Amino acid sequence: MELLKVHGSGNDFYMLDAQKMDKQLSESELRQLAINICDRDNGLIDGADGLLFVDKADHEGPLGRMRVINADGSEASMCGNGLRSVARYLAEENRQQSFSVQTMEADLPVAKMPDLAEGVATYQAHIAPVSFKAEDLKMHVNDGADTLVDQAIAELDTNLKFTAVAVPNPHLIAFVDQDTLESDELGELGRYLNNGNNPVFPDGVNVSFVRIIGQNNIFVRTFERGVGYTNACGTAMSASSLVSVLLHSDEVANNAEITVQNPGGIVKTRVHHQIAGGEDYIDLIGNATFVRTVNLSLEDALNGDFSHAVKEETDEQKSYEDFVAGLQLQQ
């Protein structure tokens, strides 16, 4: 079995192509594989934030299908950073540069973009569908409110105001100052809202703190459902860009290129908020770095034995690190 280690802005995954396997995985095997491989202490090399499972699409149109399994074995409906790496993988396997990828709720357009820097392969992913409805978020706040936009949550012990949006995985977003951004208040919220038995988000939620740095320039830090703190979360950065346009349009503009800084580097977004009606969507542009290939037996991986894994590093991680080091990032 060959796995490909990839990342988008430091949000890292192992990618597995079902069509290159000699047996079909059961659902329980897929989840156990994700849990074993992603473990940061005992997993495959340095572990990962999740497993990207690539397969052929089950209908005409898309070039392939992406499923994303979090490090805890839960499956999510979408993965923005992962979709860019899947797009690159399918582009190179099929010699195409613009196509769609089947995801849980939609076939999403993806495209190769000009490299952000030498050796930094760059792709764009279309992030949609977008919903602010409590039922789509599986959210129960403020006595059954239908939406949550720039409001306090009565059920939480915090003075912060939040906006909840599904893209389509669920995100809870608050604008904060630098001190709060650097505190563990994000972790406290994230751990509680993903503890599996809270009344607010019983299925969990990705929680992000956002600081507006300047004109069309934001910083996003995320505690992810099913993972914990990550270097970046593509859907969270996309959702945060949309909410920034809605609530801070004087600083973050619709239909403009937004720089989104994160602990793992940067991405670019472009929000398409359909003022005259129509579906909102966000373009997410950023690196799709291939770090290494790893060969190991499926049996070993399912047993959590990685002692016989054979790895081959690329030189792309150095290119990405040089790119980030060269950025004039504002904190």
Ligand SMILES: N[C@@H](CCC[C@H](N)C(=O)O)C(=O)O
């Ligand atoms: N990091 C991903 C999101 C992965 C799924 C998320 N943790 C969830 O459970 O919704 C991204 O880049 O969007």
